[in-house]
Amino acid sequence: MNFKDYRTVFIASSLVLMLIAASPTLGLIIQFPSNAERFSELWVLGPDHSAKNYPFNVRVNESNSVFVGVNNHLGALSYYLIYVKFRNQTQPLPNATASEPSLLPPIFEFRAFVKDNEAWEAHVTFIISDVSLHNDSMSVNRMIINGKTLAFNSFAKFEAERNGFYYELLFELWLYDQGSRILTFNRRFVGIWLNVTAS
Amino acid sequence: MTSFDIKRSTILVIILIIFTIQFRFHTASAITDAEEAASALANAERTVGEAYNATVNADQTGANISTLLTKLSDAGDELSAAETAYRQGDFNSTVTLARISSQVAEGVKADASQLGLEALGARYMNNWFKMVVSIVAVVTVGLGSFFIWRRFKKRHYQRVLNAKTEAVSHEL
Numbered sequence: 004m005n006f007k008d009y010r011t012v013f014i015a016s017s018l019v020l021m022l023i024a025a026s027p028t029l030g031l032i033i034q035f036p037s038n039a040e041r042f043s044e045l046w047v048l049g050p051d052h053s054a055k056n057y058p059f060n061v062r063v064n065e066s067n068s069v070f071v072g073v074n075n076h077l078g079a080l081s082y083y084l085i086y087v088k089f090r091n092q093t094q095p096l097p098n099a100t101a102s103e104p105s106l107l108p109p110i111f112e113f114r115a116f117v118k119d120n121e122a123w124e125a126h127v128t129f130i131i132s133d134v135s136l137h138n139d140s141m142s143v144n145r146m147i148i149n150g151k152t153l154a155f156n157s158f159a160k161f162e163a164e165r166n167g168f169y170y171e172l173l174f175e176l177w178l179y180d181q182g183s184r185i186l187t188f189n190r191r192f193v194g195i196w197l198n199v200t201a202s
Numbered sequence: 203m204t205s206f207d208i209k210r211s212t213i214l215v216i217i218l219i220i221f222t223i224q225f226r227f228h229t230a231s232a233i234t235d236a237e238e239a240a241s242a243l244a245n246a247e248r249t250v251g252e253a254y255n256a257t258v259n260a261d262q263t264g265a266n267i268s269t270l271l272t273k274l275s276d277a278g279d280e281l282s283a284a285e286t287a288y289r290q291g292d293f294n295s296t297v298t299l300a301r302i303s304s305q306v307a308e309g310v311k312a313d314a315s316q317l318g319l320e321a322l323g324a325r326y327m328n329n330w331f332k333m334v335v336s337i338v339a340v341v342t343v344g345l346g347s348f349f350i351w352r353r354f355k356k357r358h359y360q361r362v363l364n365a366k367t368e369a370v371s372h373e374l
Contacts, residue, residue, distance in 0.1 A: 080254075
């Protein structure tokens with residue numbers, strides 16, 4: 004190794020040391036973009052907090068429960084709105100591809116403010132407290148969700164194939180957009196089917 | 203037409219007028235209730251949105267937003283309850299709940315601004331500290347390298363010179 008080689012090694016080592024010494028300030032200036040995928044999760048779990056034993060055969064005045072949750076992977080604190088809707092089989096579902104929510108009016112809602120990489124969950128207890136039967140159709144007239152009595156009318160025809168009146172308890176995820184300052188449908192929804200019996 | 207008939211007709215007309223006025227008053231009052239409830243809801247929606255934006259800004263400056271989030275969730279819960287009450291036609295509850303939501307959200311906005319400013323000040327100081335530490339470290343490394351190199355160079359030349367002197371003396 005001649006003198007010039009020594010000099011090159013010495014200059015390179017010094018520059019590396021200088022970069023290390025300057026790293027606290029460089030960290031303030033240089034920001035590496037995150038390649039992590041940004042998305043939100045919406046889920047419904049059964050009463051024992053697992054993906055089984057979901058309420059299905061539901062009788063009038065019988066209490067049932069599920070857990071609804073949201074997981075935030077959007078990289079910042081997010082403001083969510085979860086609409087609870089009640090539909091029969093013929094009423095339209097949301098269209099996730101076209102970002103269109105279900106046209107049904109919500110019967111209940113939750114609002115959640117979730118930090119990045121954190122989850123929010125709510126225990127939802129529901130009781131169908133009033134139904135009326137007309138020949139081959141049923142009307143659910145009243146429901147109690149988390150202690151709040153809600154009056155509405157939702158009709159379902161008797162399904163001979165599955166031998167029952169079928170309804171879906173639907174949860175739709177909406178997200179607050181900071182730019183436009185409005186809540187928009189986040190293309191995520193989950194639901195559980197209920198076979199409602201009058202007695 | 204007898205005087206009795208006239209009297210009866212007059213009474214009937216008066217009753218009809220009273221009913222009409224009362225009905226109009228009730229309708230107008232219901233509309234006012236609905237309008238007031240809708241306005242309170244819109245105000246609460248806007249305030250909660252602003253409180254959320256303020257909290258996000260505070261979070262981005264590095265503030266501890268745990269307390270703010272608890273309050274913001276309370277405001278959101280009240281707003282949800284107000285929306286549900288409105289859908290059920292309970293306008294009095296709507297107004298009460300929406301106002302509570304707005305008040306809580308206003309508090310969050312104020313607290314978020316304060317926390318954000320404090321966090322920004324702390325961050326500014328921290329950044330300054332980092333910059334000073336970096337500058338001192340770079341200068342130290344630079345000067346250290348320079349002196350070490352000078353010493354190394356001197357020793358190197360000295361060694362070369364000694365080697366040459368030894369070679370010359372051997373030749374002699």
